[in-house]
Structures are given as C-alpha cells and as structure tokens.
Amino acid sequence: MSDLLARFELDEAVERIYRLGEAAEGAGNPREAALHFRVAADQHLGDAAVRLARALFALGEVAEAEHWCSVAVADGFPEAAELVQENASARQRFLEHAARITVGAPTFDWLPAGMPASRIEPSAIAARTRALRALDQQYGGVACHGSVLEHLALVEPMIVIGDEEMWTAVAEVHELAGWTAFDSGLPGTALPHFERALTLARQAENEALIASVLTRAGRMFLHHNAPDDAVKAFQLGLVAAHNSWADRRDLSEPERAIASLTTKVSTYGENRVRARTMTLTALARNHLAVGNTAAARAFAESALAGAVHLRSVRADDQLRWLADEARVAGASVLVEQISARFARSG
Structure with a gap:
C-alpha cells in the first residue's frame, strides 16, 4: 500500500512540474521550461520529451534536443522527428529569405496580431530603442531582453499605419530583440526577429539596416559553430552595405x-x-x-x-x-x- 501511495505522490509531483513547464513555455521562457520538462521527460510523462526538445532547440542545445527527440519517438510521438528537420532547415530558410531581401524582392508576408490602440511616433519608438540598446551594451541581453519584447509588443502594430520611417523604427526593435535573444542564449528565438527586421527594412528600402541585421545574424551563426552559414550572411550583408554606399549623398566615386x-x-x-x-x-x-x-x-x-x-x-x-x-x-x-x-x- 505504501508503495502505491509513494507512486501516486510521485506522479502527482511530476504532473505539477509538467504544468510549471507549460507555464514557462507559454511565457516565452524556454530555459525555465526545459528545467521542468526535463524532470517530466525523465518520467516519460505525456509529450514532455517533445516539449523539452523544442525548448532545447530554442536554446541552441542541439545535441541534447536531438536525444530527447529520439526518446519522444520511442514514447509514441513520431512528430518529434520533424523537430530535428525543422531545426536543421531554420538557418537555410533564414538565408533564403535574406537573399530575397538583398535583391529587393518584396517579402511582406505577416501582420501584427492586433491593430494599434493609438499612434506612437517613430521618434519616440527610436528613443526607447536607443535606451534599451544602451542597457544591452552595459548590462547584457539577459538584463533587458524582456523589456525589449514589451517594447516590441507595444510598437509592432504601428507598422499597419506606418510609412518608411515607422517601418525602420520597428525593424530596429526587431533587430534588438533578435540580438538580445542571442545574447540570452536563445538563438532559435533570435532568427524570427532578425527575419522580420529584414522584412521591414526592405519595406523601408533601408539598405544600411539590412546590412546591420545580416552582420548580427552572421555573428550569431559563428558563435553557434555554423561558419558556412555565417559566411553567407556576411556576404549578403556586404551586398546590402554596397547598395547603401551607392545610395549615399557622397559622390566621391x-x-x-x-x-x-x-x-x-x-x-x-x-x-x-x-x-x-x-x-x-x-x-x-x-x-x-x-x-x-x-x-x-x-x-x-x-x-x-x-x-x-x-x-x-x-x-x-x-x-x-x-x-x-x-x-x-x-x-x-x-x-x-x-x-x-x-x-x-x-
């Protein structure tokens, strides 16, 4: 009887930990989610191994994520195998998008979830972004990534009523969100922000910003041992930088x-x-x-x-x-x- 009771209490405790993982996942905190899901996955609770693998991919922990994908498949969740392929092709999809952006192809294929409640001027958006960038430079991405995301949630709806100045301002927020995500150990979270930054920068025809985003993405690829992808990002960034140079007012060459x-x-x-x-x-x-x-x-x-x-x-x-x-x-x-x-x- 005592063994049954102990097992029941263990199962109940693991279930609570799983729920904590769900809450962390919903709050966009893959590091905390991974901690909780790892305990639940060890006990083979439901789809915990799948969720753990997804969180680990977001953290850039590819080898461990692939291990848990194998565990999930063995536990009866074949969809976990797709996560491996999705992660492998994420950088490729980003680079293909970046290539289209660099040659000037229109790629605006997303919109914010809601409409803006009131107008925020691009100058105000840019001022807040500069302040957050200063915090990142002084204290690191972990210290300000959450604040950057709050800033982004507030200003992103502005793009539906904006012009090139607004698109540039919001693109810079996405660029900073990607950079602070990378510095927070969340490379999988960073890529979508860099992708949207490129989309908005192209909408604004801001070649210098395109070059900046691609340089940051290349640095992230280098850090995570993907030198070939880094070189591609840097090469595309060089094209954008050259385009920016050609557009400038200086006519020296x-x-x-x-x-x-x-x-x-x-x-x-x-x-x-x-x-x-x-x-x-x-x-x-x-x-x-x-x-x-x-x-x-x-x-x-x-x-x-x-x-x-x-x-x-x-x-x-x-x-x-x-x-x-x-x-x-x-x-x-x-x-x-x-x-x-x-x-x-x-």
Whole structure:
C-alpha cells in the first residue's frame, strides 16, 4: 500500500512540474521550461520529451534536443522527428529569405496580431530603442531582453499605419530583440526577429539596416559553430552595405556607384516605385557627377515619370539634391524638370 501511495505522490509531483513547464513555455521562457520538462521527460510523462526538445532547440542545445527527440519517438510521438528537420532547415530558410531581401524582392508576408490602440511616433519608438540598446551594451541581453519584447509588443502594430520611417523604427526593435535573444542564449528565438527586421527594412528600402541585421545574424551563426552559414550572411550583408554606399549623398566615386546602381535598378519591377525612383535618381546624380548631362537627364526623366503618384520624403530629398547639383553644373533643363514636380505637388 505504501508503495502505491509513494507512486501516486510521485506522479502527482511530476504532473505539477509538467504544468510549471507549460507555464514557462507559454511565457516565452524556454530555459525555465526545459528545467521542468526535463524532470517530466525523465518520467516519460505525456509529450514532455517533445516539449523539452523544442525548448532545447530554442536554446541552441542541439545535441541534447536531438536525444530527447529520439526518446519522444520511442514514447509514441513520431512528430518529434520533424523537430530535428525543422531545426536543421531554420538557418537555410533564414538565408533564403535574406537573399530575397538583398535583391529587393518584396517579402511582406505577416501582420501584427492586433491593430494599434493609438499612434506612437517613430521618434519616440527610436528613443526607447536607443535606451534599451544602451542597457544591452552595459548590462547584457539577459538584463533587458524582456523589456525589449514589451517594447516590441507595444510598437509592432504601428507598422499597419506606418510609412518608411515607422517601418525602420520597428525593424530596429526587431533587430534588438533578435540580438538580445542571442545574447540570452536563445538563438532559435533570435532568427524570427532578425527575419522580420529584414522584412521591414526592405519595406523601408533601408539598405544600411539590412546590412546591420545580416552582420548580427552572421555573428550569431559563428558563435553557434555554423561558419558556412555565417559566411553567407556576411556576404549578403556586404551586398546590402554596397547598395547603401551607392545610395549615399557622397559622390566621391561615381563610376563605381553607376555600375552598382545599374545592376540594382534592374531588380525592381513596376510595383517597386519608391525603390526604382530613388535608384534612378541616384543614377542621374552620379552621371551628372562625371559630366554626362544627357544620361543624367534621361534617368531623371524616368524617375519623374514613374513617381507621379509617389509621396516619399526620402525620394523627394534625392530629387532636390539632384536639382541642386544640376544647378551648379548649369544643367538648366534638368533643374526645370525637377522643379515642375514640386510645383505640381505644392
């Protein structure tokens, strides 16, 4: 009788520990969840081995996770075998997404769960992100990852009513969420944040931010012994950095910029109006810098023709820079073309 009672008490205790694991899992704390599920999995309670494996993959503990997948399959949970394949292909999926982002392909395939309750200005989002980044730099990701996630939950709905400035601000929060997740020992949690940061950065046509996200992802891959994937991430980041350089206002190397921009503009379809307008304008500016006024005027005409219905401060800034440079170069026809756009728009 005493043996039966002891067994009952053990089963009840293990069940309570399993429930604690569920609560930690629901709260997004895979490290605590793994502690509880490991006890339940040792006793072969339900699907504890599956849940433990999932938590361990999130923590980057691949070898132990694969062991518990084998245990789960033996316990009658064949779906655990899929976790191994999912983990193996996670970096590949991320790199494929990053490659599409780098060549300018539209990849916006998700939306926040809810609509924003009220508007938060991009400047306020960016200020809070800077403060959290400072905390990360001083105290580490573990100290502030939870606060970053709270910040993200508040601001992410803003993307549905935002513009390029808003998309950039929220992308930077996702980038920081991924970075602090990595620093907290949660590489599996970091990748989805980096992926969404890339998506939003592309939506904003922010090449510099794309390069930054890919560099951080590459550093994470290196830390977790995936040098080949790290090299791919760094290479894609280099492409984005080169694109950012080609877009900048400094025209110190126009011949090099022309070659890069010519390749870049060919990747944009008719639906990528802002990106195409900015790239065509940059081509016009660089051709003007090397004294090819006819080519500059042709690219400017293409940019203006495609931007009739475009409303973008960044695109307008580049056109104004082109007008200023054309005025100095004595290209009066080019100045008149651009001035006509702003006269029509008021």
